[in-house]
Amino acid sequence: MSLDYPVNSLGFAKPPAETRVVVAMSGGVDSSAVAAQLASEGYDVVGVTLQLYDHGAALAKKGACCAGRDIHDARRVAETMGFPHYVLDYENTFREAVIDEFADAYLAGATPVPCIRCNERVKFKDLLNTARDLDADCMATGHYIQRKMGTAGPELHMAADHARDQSYFLFSTTAEQLAYLRFPLGHLESKAETRALAAKFGLTVADKPDSQDICFVPDGNYAAVIEKLRPGAADPGDIVDMDGNTLGQHRGVIHYTIGQRRGLGIGGLGDPLYVVQLDADAKRVVVGPKEALSTRIVPLREINWLGDAPLESRKEWPISVKVRSTRPPREAILRPISATEAQVELLSAEEGVSPGQACVFYDQDNTRVLGGGWIWRGH
Known part of the structure; x- marks a missing residue:
């Protein structure tokens, strides 16, 4: 192989056929389109789907992420495109790392975001390690977020389609993980482009509806799930x-x-x-009254910082923040207390800031994600 081989679409100076990529496949259209596109480009694709819970149990619901139907759909995509596909049983890990904390947080009066913990503790930890064990050069997912090369290394940026941007749910991605991850859909301008990609490859999931709820919560009924997990709650x-x-x-x-x-x-x-x-x-x-919901000071812990300079290298960082996934970034000042704790002052008060939610940091001048932390106490 020539040492000056041009860099391929995943950033490696070698032919796609010599570049192994593990694709995290949920069975939905996004990750299926990623796997199909990379396979069509000639990459050595390995599809992996996580079984996160017993899809015959009462917790699961039809159409939920990684339930039985989704495993079947992911397998069919792999068969259509001709690459290997594996299903890994992560039931115990998922229950311990995500579901139990979700239940306990609700019992403590917090409002948890289990999708972030799933990315942090399962997909970008255990699954990423599995990808390394399979000698993959990188791992690709169907998340709507961008990875861009900056002067100090890979940076995390909001998706081109801000309406579908998933950066709020990926703030805890570490610099080391970011070096290994790829997000091939982040530059697309709309979900319609993803569906068109899936249709181009003849995938049966091209018109599959998006999952709306937390995967293990039937019909969005959190209370029913928590009562099942914690009787007497x-x-x-x-x-x-x-x-x-x-x-x-x-x-x-x-x-x-x-x-x-x-x-x-x-x-x-x-x-x-x-x-x-x-x-x-x-x-x-x-x-x-409504005014009692207004908050300007937000205490944070478990901070993941993705800035080029250390968090504690400044007393104050002018940033923008999201305190809920559905809200646009608002101007704020970040004041570090330690490498993992800080206080955020919102320049204009926000309503409904809740312990258990994430506060995600953005560069005020561009789309870069600078990390985030967990809101940990009330007003």
Whole structure:
């Protein structure tokens, strides 16, 4: 092989046929299109699908990520495109690393984001190690996010299609992982392009609907799953105002989220009231006026920093942040406390900032993701 072989589309100076890539295949259209595209370019593709839970169990639901149907769909894509496909049983790992923490966080009054933990603790940890064991040069996924080369190495950037951008869910990707990962869909302008790619290769998943809910939560009913995992979790208690006065009764803290207005069962009390705090220990749901939801100071821990200079090299970082996946980035100041702890000051107050959610950092001047951390206590 010539030493001056041109760099291929995955960034390696060798022919695609000599470049092995493990593709994380969920059975959906995104990862299927990635696998098919790379196979068509001549790469040595190996498809891997994780079975994350017993797809015959009550937790799973039809159409959920990595349920039985999805494993079948991923296998058919591999057969169509002619590359090997493996299914790995990650049930125990997924339960311990993702589902148990999800249940415990809800019981503690937090609002967890299990998709981030799944990427961090399963897909980009164990699966990535499996890819290395298979002597793969890199691992590719169907996430909508971009990996760009910067002056100090690979950088994480928002997807070209901001409506589908998944950077909020990938903030905990480390620099070492980023060096090994590839995101071939990040530059596409729309989901329609992905479906067209799948259709071009004759894949049966080309028109498959997107998964909307957390994969192990049937129909978005978190409370039912948590009651199944933690019997007795839905103990009733008091709904109180910010002065501690009892206004009514609730069906269990797990049925409520910060910022919730509807379904409180305490109508007719004047101005609308919102859930402003969940006190799981005292089994109390605290409600107050909308302005009580406004927050400017956000304490963070478990920070993953992706900036070129160390986090603690400055007292303040002017950045933009997302405190929920569905909100646009807002201007803020990041003040490091340690290498993994910091305080974020939002320049304009946000409502519904909740412990258990992520706060993700962005460069104010471009689309670069600078990392993020976990919001860890209330107002």
